[in-house]
Amino acid sequence: MAAATLARRIGRSGVAVMKFKSPPVNSLSLEFLTEFSISLEKLENNRACRGVIITSALPKIFSSGLDITEMCGKSIEHYTEFWRAVQEMWLRLYGSNMVTVAAVNGSSPAGGCLIALSCDYRIMAENPKFSIGLNEAQLGIVAPFWFKDTFVNVVGHRIAERSLQLGSLHPAPEAHKLGLVDELVPEEKLMEKAAAVMAQWLALPDHARQLTKTMMRKAVLDRLVAHREEDIKNFISFVSKESIQKSLRMYMEMLKKKKS
Numbered sequence: 001m002a003a004a005t006l007a008r009r010i011g012r013s014g015v016a017v018m019k020f021k022s023p024p025v026n027s028l029s030l031e032f033l034t035e036f037s038i039s040l041e042k043l044e045n046n047r048a049c050r051g052v053i054i055t056s057a058l059p060k061i062f063s064s065g066l067d068i069t070e071m072c073g074k075s076i077e078h079y080t081e082f083w084r085a086v087q088e089m090w091l092r093l094y095g096s097n098m099v100t101v102a103a104v105n106g107s108s109p110a111g112g113c114l115i116a117l118s119c120d121y122r123i124m125a126e127n128p129k130f131s132i133g134l135n136e137a138q139l140g141i142v143a144p145f146w147f148k149d150t151f152v153n154v155v156g157h158r159i160a161e162r163s164l165q166l167g168s169l170h171p172a173p174e175a176h177k178l179g180l181v182d183e184l185v186p187e188e189k190l191m192e193k194a195a196a197v198m199a200q201w202l203a204l205p206d207h208a209r210q211l212t213k214t215m216m217r218k219a220v221l222d223r224l225v226a227h228r229e230e231d232i233k234n235f236i237s238f239v240s241k242e243s244i245q246k247s248l249r250m251y252m253e254m255l256k257k258k259k260s
């Protein structure tokens with residue numbers, strides 16, 4: 001696959017490093033999501049792999065979230081396939097038995113934030129120009145219940161409610177204060193710190209850690225599994241509305257104008 005090059009390396013420590021590399025901004029296209037899920041599945045099935053560090057190969061951007069062009073002016077069949085791929089990615093990552101550490105080395109709005117939130121631990125570069133959050137409301141769209149559940153499980157109900165309603169993108173220091181990321185480190189120390197955190201988590205017996213993780217996450221995962229088809233239908237009916245299409249087109253235009 002060409003669009004989302006994901007470098008993987010499993011060292012002697014049993015840790016893989018996955019680097020998003022889909023210029024210009026690591027947006028989560030159908031192709032990217034499919035490749036990401038396949039990579040996660042392969043690592044999950046590899047007994048030599050006990051943990052994965054997820055980061056970006058691009059400067060300044062971890063991931064710009066779902067590829068908005070996948071949600072604009074496409075067929076029902078396309079929306080169905082795309083949304084199933086988003087669900088699949090989350091089910092695999094949030095439900096992973098591996099230790100997952102996000103080394104957030106750039107901005108991470110919406111779907112990018114979801115990836116970080118789905119990991120066991122988040123370390124972010126301490127650059128106030130980098131921001132993270134579920135900003136869907138700013139685009140005139142609504143974060144689905146499982147994005148919200150994942151967010152609540154990290155920061156708690158009150159912070160999630162305010163942040164989601166306002167569609168806030170939090171600069172790194174604020175994200176740390178809110179508990180949205182666990183640690184801030186200078187950018188050049190990010191991977192070193194991620195490896196140290198990984199070693200700490202891997203020092204425990206896998207079975208105890210894995211069963212605990214399942215216990216903490218199962219209810220939220222089961223909720224999507226039980227309502228998967230309904231969630232796809234909701235996405236299609238939402239994204240097919242002309243008012244939503246208009247909001248997404250305006251947002252894309254705003255991104256382009258910002259450049260000129």
Ligand SMILES: CCCCC/C=C\CCC/C=C/CC(=O)SCCNC(=O)CCNC(=O)[C@H](O)C(C)(C)COP(=O)(O)OP(=O)(O)OC[C@H]1O[C@@H](n2cnc3c(N)ncnc32)[C@H](O)[C@@H]1OP(=O)(O)O
Pocket residue numbers: 024025027028061063064065066067068069107109110111112135136139141142143144234235238252255256259
């Ligand atoms: C009631 C029940 C409801 C159920 C509803 C169900 C579902 C609906 C919810 C769907 C959920 C969506 C979650 C998402 O992830 S939506 C995506 C949100 N993402 C963003 O808002 C980020 C937008 N991008 C940016 O803010 C910036 O691009 C940046 C990431 C900060 C990087 O800035 P910069 O380095 O300055 O780069 P540019 O802005 O110039 O971008 C370069 C290039 O890339 C295009 N682009 C950027 N982001 C995206 C994207 N997410 N998708 C597609 N394309 C993107 C941008 O337009 C530029 O393109 P050109 O070079 O062609 O101009």
